[in-house]
Amino acid sequence: MSASPxxxxxxxxxxxxxxxxxxxxxxxxxxxxxxxxxxxxxxxLKLLNAGGCGVWALVDYLIxxxxxxxxSSKTMFGKTISGDRNAARNVxxxxxxNLIILILLFxxxxxxxxxxxx
Numbered sequence: 471m472s473a474s475p476x477x478x479x480x481x482x483x484x485x486x487x488x489x490x491x492x493x494x495x496x497x498x499x500x501x502x503x504x505x506x507x508x509x510x511x512x513x514x515l516k517l518l519n520a521g522g523c524g525v526w527a528l529v530d531y532l533i534x535x536x537x538x539x540x541x542s543s544k545t546m547f548g549k550t551i552s553g554d555r556n557a558a559r560n561v562x563x564x565x566x567x568n569l570i571i572l573i574l575l576f577x578x579x580x581x582x583x584x585x586x587x588x
Contacts, residue, residue, distance in 0.1 A: 482508045483550040486538050486558030493534045494565035499527040503534065507547040538562035 484507050492503045501516035521527025530547075537543040537551065538558040544551060578584040 483552040484546055485553035486546065486551050486555060487553050487561055489534050489546060490538045490558050490561045490565060493531045494561065494568070498530050498534075499524065503530055504547070507549050509547065535562045535566055 488506065489503060492498060492506060497503065498516075499521035501513035501521070504510075504513035504516055516522070516526060519526075521530075534546060537546045538555075539562050541555070
């Protein structure tokens, strides 16, 4: 009697809170988000070209934030989303508000010259 080995496929999942934190801290520019998701090749490529000169990193940032806020999304970068979705949603909202504040500060300083009065 020989037991036949059962093949099991383990599907990679990503924790939404971790992905939001990676993107929110700006580590997506260096491909850390893709490394975490298991896409080593894309992570190296993203690292070597600085996140597509920021464009690829921005697109991934938006994908992660929208998927974290959305209740209907089940995957992120082709991987199943795991973890506490409410926590990920709260962190995503925090980082989006932070991004809006940074954009407003950028506009105030570089467009309107606030703080450069003589």
